[in-house]
Amino acid sequence: MYNSSETKSDRIIEVNDLAKEYRVYDKPEGLWASVRGLFRRENRIIHALRGVNLSVGRGEFLAMLGPNGAGKTTFLKLLSGIITPTRGTARVLRHLPWDRADDFRRRFALVMGQKNQLWWDLPAAESFRLHQEIYRIDPARFVKIHDELVDMLGVSHLLGQPVRELSLGERMKLELIAALLHEPEVLFLDEPTIGLDVVAQHTIHEFLRHIQKQRSVTVILTTHYMKDVAALCERVVVVTHGSILYDGSLEQIVDRFTTHKVVTLDLENAPAPGEMERFGFSCEVHGPRVSLRIDRSRIADVLPKLLSSQQVRDVSVEDVPLEEIVAGLFRGAENRQAGTDLKQEVGAV
């Protein structure tokens, strides 16, 4: 378990053996099959989560990574009490989320990048007022927090505009304000930067980093963007097929799942064909620019040889890009799952 030194009272979220299964109708193609389906249906069980265990401390900023359908959003929906689990328990702020106690719901917020929570036809200011009533926010406190958040995101000019007329980035900023008005202790963010341009992404990163530090909010973020993770999170949980594949720091992912580094050289002249392959196991040559993958243990040995044998203008030694490592992890899990499914099928036969 990551960060095992923390005391039990520091743990804001505790999840034990949490599982969620869905029964779905396996609809065959064709009209006749549809007619048959009116009388007899074959259902399939989808294991959205398979017995997840997790503990999150106060003030942690945790990222959940995983391919589509891995179970990330299901996990957040369970922790928010939107759906009930098939098995297992979870405690968030000492509450069982799916009891949907008002005291619990007043202390967390959920932002979904693909779903609108503000009133579509009305200006955001109206939705914020409604929030004030729903969350019983003291009027003076409301004004203070509201003004602070609006200033931070520079959206004062958007408050009077109907939400449907806003761009995606503008809307997301206002969604975040709505989520933070009641000063939640826990914030669940489900792909908050999806579809945003780099400027909007950067603004939201800065904002979230500031808010999380200033208020010690515990944040769980699900995303497909490594930029989000690298900018915000210290701890990463990789989920595939409803199970946790990795739970640890961002740096450890690189150490644990890669054995090599990427050395990029800018040479005076393009190398002769086949000349560079002897230094690394993967070599890409684009004119005078050469990119080599070299085993970490051999870097100190190979690099001087490279520099002495070539006329080098510039050199860089970097870790394998995070996207690539995580994609590799997903692919590995995909293959293992396919193998398991095949074994189960063979076993069944």
Added chain:
Amino acid sequence: MRRYIKIFSTFARACLVRDMTFRVNFLLECLTSLGWMSMNLAFYLLIFSFTPEIGRGSGWSREPFFAFVATGLIINAIVQTLFMPSASELTEMVRTGGLDSVLVRPLDAQFLLSMHRFDFSSMANGLVGLGLLIWSVLCFPAAPPLIAWLLYPLLIVCGVAILYGLIIMLAAATILMGRNQSLYDFWFYITNFSRYPAEIYAGPWGDPLRSFCTFIIPILLVVNVPAGTLARPLSGEAWGMVVLTFAAAGISVGLSRVVFQAALARYRSASS
């Protein structure tokens, strides 16, 4: 309770602001609604040009019957203004997962889901209904007794409560099924029965239907009892119906609460 009233008024104000934003649409909806109602009234006037009473000896002559129609208009306007827009939106919310954001709010989900959207254009019918009621009562040979005037608004509330319970149970079906496009159709069919005096349901087919719509799905109590209290003398049987209406309203709201909570516990959400 004060908080809920405040939230209710905030929702109402926001909806009014929205309706006013699309003012042409608002006016068109008012006109459509009034047009539909006028056609109905013209139809009833046509019937009374052929017969002095609906149902022999039933007491539903022209003015009492228009008091009945007015009561139906008032009750229907309240339901259409306050509850129906939210309930019909629920189908879409369940299908798209919009219900998620309601369930995370520290507020009663049934309240939030059944009273977050209003249709103020439906109030036009209610106002006409009120005018029609006043006209009908003024035409009565004798003014209704004080007790009838006291009971009338309470029975209107009961009628609304019975319909509200039905709407909520239909909405709960939406949550369980994931999709329930027949909600509006079913609502139309079932409320159709309440638009006519109970006395017309007689005979070998009518009697069982009347019993079913009085005791099982108490839709016949909704308009008949408040209108009857005002338009006809309060006999022993009429008092029995008044008590039954109060009981039906309580049971309808209570049962809808149980069914709705059970449905929410089985909510699956939608893919993000």
